[in-house]
Amino acid sequence: MSVEYSSITCKTALSTSKLPGLRYSLNPYTGCEHGCVYCYSPSVLGNREFALKWGSFVKAKRNLPEVLGRELNRKPRGVVGVSTVTDPYQPAEAKLELTRQCLELLSRRDFPVSIQTKSSLVLRDADLIKQGSFDVGVTITTMDRELAEKIEPRASPPDARASALEGLSSRGVETWVFLGPLIPEVNDGKESIRRVVEVAKRTGSKLIYDKLNLKRWVPERLTPILDRERPGLAERLPARISQRGGRWRATCSTVEVICRELGVRCEPAFPSWPSAA
Numbered sequence: 410m411s412v413e414y415s416s417i418t419c420k421t422a423l424s425t426s427k428l429p430g431l432r433y434s435l436n437p438y439t440g441c442e443h444g445c446v447y448c449y450s451p452s453v454l455g456n457r458e459f460a461l462k463w464g465s466f467v468k469a470k471r472n473l474p475e476v477l478g479r480e481l482n483r484k485p486r487g488v489v490g491v492s493t494v495t496d497p498y499q500p501a502e503a504k505l506e507l508t509r510q511c512l513e514l515l516s517r518r519d520f521p522v523s524i525q526t527k528s529s530l531v532l533r534d535a536d537l538i539k540q541g542s543f544d545v546g547v548t549i550t551t552m553d554r555e556l557a558e559k560i561e562p563r564a565s566p567p568d569a570r571a572s573a574l575e576g577l578s579s580r581g582v583e584t585w586v587f588l589g590p591l592i593p594e595v596n597d598g599k600e601s602i603r604r605v606v607e608v609a610k611r612t613g614s615k616l617i618y619d620k621l622n623l624k625r626w627v628p629e630r631l632t633p634i635l636d637r638e639r640p641g642l643a644e645r646l647p648a649r650i651s652q653r654g655g656r657w658r659a660t661c662s663t664v665e666v667i668c669r670e671l672g673v674r675c676e677p678a679f680p681s682w683p684s685a686a
């Protein structure tokens with residue numbers, strides 16, 4: 410799939426976030442080249458057109474560092490999530506360095522930052538990632554490279570993500586593994602989960618896990634891929650991920666048991682969901 414790159418201007422840099430642990434979110438790009446098949450960012454952005462072509466466009470917010478610099482003069486300190494509806498280290502960042510410029514500003518003003526990515530490019534900014542006030546989460550849904558290529562086609566391969574975590578944790582950075590979404594019959598098997606928890610163990614990372622979220626327009630993008638790879642699963646998914654159903658509870662229990670065995674701290678992404686502990 411070809412990717413269309415463009416640049417835009419933005420009026421706001423820091424948006425108020427309702428995500429646990431974050432006061433603000435900062436998204437240097439609109440769109441995400443990683444193109445994960447389960448991504449619900451278009452739904453959060455409320456844009457059906459984006460949903461239909463997600464993964465094939467990237468709009469870089471070229472004046473973001475300028476706008477952020479002004480906002481940091483007047484906004485109260487609080488944790489900034491980088492990023493929440495895009496990947497701050499998608500391929501375009503290697504050249505554009507928008508994320509890097511924003512991290513420099515945030516670091517200078519002493520704002521705490523929580524980074525989340527699926528790219529090993531995050532290691533480039535190890536010099537800026539301050540111990541104590543920055544943490545870095547790397548999403549690893551599976552250690553199976555072939556499966557990752559199917560569901561997260563242009564993100565870094567899982568072993569490269571694991572190496573990035575190793576590189577950061579060896580420099581004393583607080584790291585976490587985001588194991589999500591856990592998709593029934595795709596990556597929620599015990600062995601698959603164990604391999605990801607082992608990465609968390611090896612890197613001294615906490616593990617946060619999350620279920621599949623079938624928000625608006627996600628089924629439209631996910632169903633054709635599932636029909637090809639796992640015929641019949643798309644129809645079963647809503648029941649499989651239901652909060653009342655046993656499958657999700659069993660998956661929570663599997664994650665928590667393995668984490669306990671390996672001595673890894675873990676928690677669900679959204680604490681209101683029933684914990685199996």
Ligand code: SF4
Binds near residue numbers: 442447493494527561
């Ligand atoms: S990396 Fe994140 S924002 Fe980008 S497509 Fe994947 S889930 Fe969506």
